[in-house]
Every structure is written in C-alpha cells, then in structure tokens.
Amino acid sequence: MEQYLPLFSLLALVILFAALSFVASQLLGPRRPTAAKQAAYECGIVPEAEPVECFPVKFYLVAMAFIVLDVEIIFLYPFTVVLRDLAGYGLLAMGVFLVVALVPFGYLLSTGAVEWGPVRQVAERVGARVLRAAGMPGRDGLDPVRTSDRADHAVEEAA
Structure with a gap:
C-alpha cells in the first residue's frame, strides 16, 4: 500500500487545487453579466440565428466513425507495449481486431456516407x-x- 502513497497524495493535491481555484474564481471574480456572455459560444463566431433543432444524420455518421477509430487507436497503444511478448499470436489477434474495426469504416467510405459538403x-x-x-x-x-x-x-x- 505504501507504493501508492505518492499517487494518492498527488490525487489529493489535484482535487484540492481544483476546488480552491473554483472557490477563488467565484469569490474574487467580478460579476458583470451581459447578453454576449450568456449566449452560446461556438468556435469564436457570434451566432447570427438560433440553431436548427434537427441535425442531419451525416453529423452522426462522422461522430460514430470518429469514435470507432478513436477506440481502435486506444487499443493499439497497449498492444505496442507488449508486442515482443505476444509474438505471432499477438499479431494475429491485432490483425483480426483491425479488420473488425476497419470494416465499418470501409463501408462508410464505399457507400459515400462521408462525401458531403x-x-x-x-x-x-x-x-x-x-x-x-x-x-x-x-x-x-x-x-x-x-x-x-x-x-x-x-x-x-x-x-
């Protein structure tokens, strides 16, 4: 348990610093609300009109493709660390994983689902x-x- 003491100490310091920063900003920060400060902020551009209520499905497809590829990359990192220990079995397992993960992405590309704009x-x-x-x-x-x-x-x- 002693080996985790530095980790828990650092975690406690992080939580303490975050809490103190939040409390200090609430107590010391000036309160001058304006319409611009209350408006939705997106990419530094002042909105000209209210956003539409329905977003096209294409945004959803791009988000799903991003999540699939992001998760795939997350699983590739541990694989690279233990690659030498796994030998041929590890390469086979990761090859199957890559095929399974890239098939949906290939389907999106082949159907033209991401061709828009x-x-x-x-x-x-x-x-x-x-x-x-x-x-x-x-x-x-x-x-x-x-x-x-x-x-x-x-x-x-x-x-």
Missing part, C-alpha cells in the same frame, strides 16, 4: 456544366450530374 456540391455543379456543354450523356443510364451514385443507391435501399 462544399467539395461535393462544387464537383456536381462543375460536372453538370461540363457535360451539358459537351453534350455527353451519362454512362449506363446514370445521371451525369451525380458524383456518388452509390451513396444515393445505399440511401434508397435503407429507406
């Missing part, structure tokens, strides 16, 4: 303009304006 819109506008000017029809009945027909097909199947 100004880049896609500009590509669609430019592509449509060029094809109209050249008088070229789409391939195999596909609309030449769309840059990601697979993503739209996946959305239609899901609905």
Whole structure:
C-alpha cells in the first residue's frame, strides 16, 4: 500500500487545487453579466440565428466513425507495449481486431456516407456544366450530374 502513497497524495493535491481555484474564481471574480456572455459560444463566431433543432444524420455518421477509430487507436497503444511478448499470436489477434474495426469504416467510405459538403456540391455543379456543354450523356443510364451514385443507391435501399 505504501507504493501508492505518492499517487494518492498527488490525487489529493489535484482535487484540492481544483476546488480552491473554483472557490477563488467565484469569490474574487467580478460579476458583470451581459447578453454576449450568456449566449452560446461556438468556435469564436457570434451566432447570427438560433440553431436548427434537427441535425442531419451525416453529423452522426462522422461522430460514430470518429469514435470507432478513436477506440481502435486506444487499443493499439497497449498492444505496442507488449508486442515482443505476444509474438505471432499477438499479431494475429491485432490483425483480426483491425479488420473488425476497419470494416465499418470501409463501408462508410464505399457507400459515400462521408462525401458531403462544399467539395461535393462544387464537383456536381462543375460536372453538370461540363457535360451539358459537351453534350455527353451519362454512362449506363446514370445521371451525369451525380458524383456518388452509390451513396444515393445505399440511401434508397435503407429507406
């Protein structure tokens, strides 16, 4: 138990410092509330209007992909520490883990779920303009304006 004494001491000091900082800011800080201080803060930009109540599902997909990759990286750190001790079995286990973790990400990329925003819109506008000017029809009945027909097909199947 003695080996944990420095750790517990440091933890107690951290909690004490945080509590004292919070109390000192409440007691010593000036109170001058303004409308700007009460408004929601996002990226340093003053909001022009109230946010919409519903966010598109694409934000959710990006958040889920981030969480999957983040958890994967967290599990890679301990693996690198014990790599020599695990030998071939460790490589096999981590290979299976990487495949299982990257399959959903590959699916997102293949369906075009993360292809959105100004880049896609500009590509669609430019592509449509060029094809109209050249008088070229789409391939195999596909609309030449769309840059990601697979993503739209996946959305239609899901609905």
